[in-house]
Amino acid sequence: MSARPTLIRRTPAQLRAQRAVLLAEAGATYEHLAERAAVWALAPAELDVWRTVEDIDWLLGED
Numbered sequence: 850m851s852a853r854p855t856l857i858r859r860t861p862a863q864l865r866a867q868r869a870v871l872l873a874e875a876g877a878t879y880e881h882l883a884e885r886a887a888v889w890a891l892a893p894a895e896l897d898v899w900r901t902v903e904d905i906d907w908l909l910g911e912d
Contacts, residue, residue: 864909871898879902
């Protein structure tokens, strides 16, 4: 039996909620992370959050 790729489905509301939780847990605003990302000044954990937020924004068409 071959392995099947995992597909996770989320509604736009669920994605927005996940985005908000990520930013809250990071203790940063979107603008703060964006400014720091622009000058490559993110810690590894912040970079993980930033990349996930960017991916969510892309999925929502808000990039």
